[in-house]
Amino acid sequence: MSAWLTQHRAALAAAFRRLSSAPLSTLLSLLAIGIALTLPAAGYVLLDNLRELGNRASGVKQISVFMDIGASRKDSNDIENRLREINKLSGNLNWRFVPREEALQRLQKTEGMAEIVASLPRNPLPDAFIVEPQDSEPAALEALGQTLSAWPKVAHVQLDSAWAKRFSAFLRLGRLALTLLAGLFAAGLVAVTFNTIRLQVMAQAAEIEVARMIGATDAFIRRPFYYYGALQGALGGLLAAALVLGGLRLLAAPVSELATLYGAAFTLHAPLGQGIAALTLGGALLGWLGAQLSVSLSLRQVG
Amino acid sequence: MIVASNLTKRYPGGLEAVRDVSFTIKSGQMALISGHSGAGKTTLVKLMASIERPTSGSLVVNGQNLATLRTSALPYVRRHFGLIFQDQKLLFDRSALDNVLLPLNIAGLSRRDAIRRAQAALDKVGLLPREKANPIALSGGEQQRLAIARAVVNRPTVLLADEPTANLDAESASAILDLFIDFHRVGVTVVLATHDQSWIERCHPNVLRLDHGRLL
Ligand SMILES: Nc1ncnc2c1ncn2[C@@H]1O[C@H](COP(=O)(O)OP(=O)(O)OP(=O)(O)O)[C@@H](O)[C@H]1O
Ligand SMILES: [Mg+2]
Numbered sequence: 001m002s003a004w005l006t007q008h009r010a011a012l013a014a015a016f017r018r019l020s021s022a023p024l025s026t027l028l029s030l031l032a033i034g035i036a037l038t039l040p041a042a043g044y045v046l047l048d049n050l051r052e053l054g055n056r057a058s059g060v061k062q063i064s065v066f067m068d069i070g071a072s073r074k075d076s077n078d079i080e081n082r083l084r085e086i087n088k089l090s091g092n093l094n095w096r097f098v099p100r101e102e103a104l105q106r107l108q109k110t111e112g113m114a115e116i117v118a119s120l121p122r123n124p125l126p127d128a129f130i131v132e133p134q135d136s137e138p139a140a141l142e143a144l145g146q147t148l149s150a151w152p153k154v155a156h157v158q159l160d161s162a163w164a165k166r167f168s169a170f171l172r173l174g175r176l177a178l179t180l181l182a183g184l185f186a187a188g189l190v191a192v193t194f195n196t197i198r199l200q201v202m203a204q205a206a207e208i209e210v211a212r213m214i215g216a217t218d219a220f221i222r223r224p225f226y227y228y229g230a231l232q233g234a235l236g237g238l239l240a241a242a243l244v245l246g247g248l249r250l251l252a253a254p255v256s257e258l259a260t261l262y263g264a265a266f267t268l269h270a271p272l273g274q275g276i277a278a279l280t281l282g283g284a285l286l287g288w289l290g291a292q293l294s295v296s297l298s299l300r301q302v303g
Numbered sequence: 304m305i306v307a308s309n310l311t312k313r314y315p316g317g318l319e320a321v322r323d324v325s326f327t328i329k330s331g332q333m334a335l336i337s338g339h340s341g342a343g344k345t346t347l348v349k350l351m352a353s354i355e356r357p358t359s360g361s362l363v364v365n366g367q368n369l370a371t372l373r374t375s376a377l378p379y380v381r382r383h384f385g386l387i388f389q390d391q392k393l394l395f396d397r398s399a400l401d402n403v404l405l406p407l408n409i410a411g412l413s414r415r416d417a418i419r420r421a422q423a424a425l426d427k428v429g430l431l432p433r434e435k436a437n438p439i440a441l442s443g444g445e446q447q448r449l450a451i452a453r454a455v456v457n458r459p460t461v462l463l464a465d466e467p468t469a470n471l472d473a474e475s476a477s478a479i480l481d482l483f484i485d486f487h488r489v490g491v492t493v494v495l496a497t498h499d500q501s502w503i504e505r506c507h508p509n510v511l512r513l514d515h516g517r518l519l
Contacts, residue, residue: 003411010408207405210392213354214453215382216409 007220015227018200019235025196026232032192033236033287037279038243040182045244045270047174052269054167063145063159065129071153073099076127079151083131086147092134100125126155138165186286189236193229193290200225201298208299225295226288233287237279244279245270304330305351305461305492309360312346320346322516323360328494330460333487333506336496338513344496345389347513348465351494352384353377365460382410385454387464389496391446393438399425399449400434406457424456425449428482444475451482461492468499480505 019026067076080097087093103125108117133144141159149157201208208221248268255268305328312321320343328334336344349355350362350369357370367380394402403424407417425431428448430441438446447467454462464483468476476499484506487493495502503510512519 002413006413007408007411010414206392207394207396210394211405211409212378213352213381213388213392214384214386214406214409215378215380217378220378220409 007223011223012227012231014224015231018224018228019231029192029196029232030236030239033189033233033283034239034243036185036188036192037237037240037283040178040185041240041244041275041279042247043174043178043181045248045268045275047171047178048271049268050174051171054171063131063133063141063148063157065131065148065154066156066158067127068153068155069124069126071127071155073127075153076129079129079154082151083129094132094134096130096132098128098130100127103128138168186282189233189283189286190290190293193232193287194294196232197225197229197291197294198298200228201295201301221299222295226291229287229289229291229294230284231287233283233285233290234280235283236287237281237283238276240283241276241279244275245272304328304363304365305494306363307350307360308362310350310357310362311359312343312350312355313358319358320516321350321513324513324516324518325360326511326518328492328509330492331487331490333483333493333508334495334511335502335506335508336494336511336513337498337500337503339498341515342513343516344498344513345465346516347511348386348463348494348496351461352386352463353380382406382457383460385457385459385462385491387447387450387454387462387467389465389469391450393446393449393453395437395439397437398435399430399438399441399452402438402449403453403456406453410457421452421456424452427455428452444471444478447471447475447479448482451479455486455491459491461494462486463494465496466498467495468497 065079067079076097076099080095083093083095100123104117104123107125108114131144131148133140135141142165145157145159148154211221248270252268307327308325310321310324311319313319322343324347336347338344346355350357351364353364353369353372360370362369364380365383367376369380372380394405400418400421403421404417407420412420422431422434425434428451430445430448430452433441433445438449441449451464451467454464462483467483468479471479480502483493483495487506495508502508
């Protein structure tokens with residue numbers, strides 16, 4: 001057990017030594033790995049913020065139900081009962097009844113409309129409901145809208161799901177593109193590690209040969225390279241996290257300024273601890289994989 | 304104890320470097336493998352150290368038949384031997400001390416114990432003052448003694464040395480031989496491959512004389 005620990009500690013120390021013994025090439029490898037991880041990570045943060053923005057944009061979750069002009073208050077009550085029933089069945093349905101009088105009052109308060117409204121012989125506005133289901137997925141909104149429009153005395157159902165649908169399709173596309181990109185760059189990271197480890201194995205050929213002949217196991221010979229790959233990947237991941245966070249910092253001020261101009265409060269956010277952990281761990285895992293592939297192949301070449 | 308029976312090694316290409324050889328080296332014995340260049344001395348040493356595997360026949364070391372042992376067990380068998388290579392195989396990217404540490408790292412010793420033992424081994428061959436030197440900065444005789452320190456540091460039961468005095472003047476060679484005689488005295492089995500006949504009078508070994516792969 002303690003021999004096992006000693007050997008792992010020694011392998012880790014050897015990996016550190018080898019990394020620091022060639023600082024320039026280590027730095028270049030770390031940069032290559034860091035940048036390879038930065039692009040998908042930055043893309044992920046961007047998409048996450050866009051999704052958040054889309055969720056917050058008003059109107060996406062709402063369905064407006066307009067009654068017939070000729071509908072009576074009793075017809076409206078009937079609709080309200082049906083809404084209550086749906087809520088009882090599936091729950092999570094909020095709605096607000098907007099009587100035609102209230103709608104008119106609001107219209108009156110709108111600038112420049114007061115006179116026009118006053119000149120009307122009678123209230124041209126219908127009763128309306130603003131329905132807000134908890135499930136704001138475009139498909140669910142669409143289905144609910146269709147149900148509502150089939151109810152008696154409902155003149156028109158308006159939902160903003162066309163925009164929501166487009167936005168969600170865009171997000172899906174973005175996520176797919178990001179997955180492809182991440183896969184591509186992950187392969188790049190494995191390739192970079194593969195190459196540095198191959199050079200390492202070649203450089204250590206003499207030691208590997210002697211070590212084998214005096215009783216080193218295969219695991220003993222491979223271990224430092226695995227640690228090297230994992231360590232390099234982890235450091236590359238940390239670098240990527242630093243690059244992404246640095247970029248976010250630079251963007252934070254202009255973005256919130258832009259948001260203020262549109263009358264919204266929006267700040268860029270990033271999953272800090274999780275993000276750093278994911279990048280470091282992901283980098284380590286990919287580095288380990290690259291080392292594994294490389295050592296298996298390179299060791300065959302050095303005999 | 305090393306027992307070879309009808310031991311044959313045929314290299315890829317068909318050359319039989321060791322042919323149908325049988326011998327016994329008892330524990331604690333000193334044995335000398337002699338013969339002309341190309342006679343098969345190095346091959347026989349490599350067979351004993353389980354670096355090369357027999358083509359046929361058997362080679363039993365400490366009760367284990369190296370001809371049939373599974374590959375995964377070989378590293379542990381190799382650790383019983385202290386090996387001195389004909390071309391030394393010192394590592395020139397590290398200090399003398401780090402060269403001697405290699406077998407101990409392989410064995411998984413803690414760093415403190417390993418350094419203590421490595422320094423003791425360097426002291427034994429008179430190289431402790433040069434522990435920090437790179438082997439490239441050592442003389443031929445010192446390099447040879449460094450190789451010996453690396454071979455004995457993990458306290459092997461068998462010391463296998465392939466031409467340990469090649470390229471050395473008579474005085475240095477004699478000092479090296481004295482070291483082997485010392486190890487032999489404390490009970491280590493010592494097997495030396497050499498074409499230097501003068502050793503036979505010095506230490507009265509069990510002589511295995513090879514000629515074109517055959518034992519005379
Ligand atoms: N790896 C190899 N592949 C093919 N043939 C080999 C190999 N190693 C050695 N031989 C051949 O086997 C024969 C014995 O070689 P070996 O090295 O055992 O001789 P030796 O007695 O140690 O010679 P020297 O005194 O010159 O070191 C030689 O003819 C050599 O060419
Ligand atoms: Mg030889």
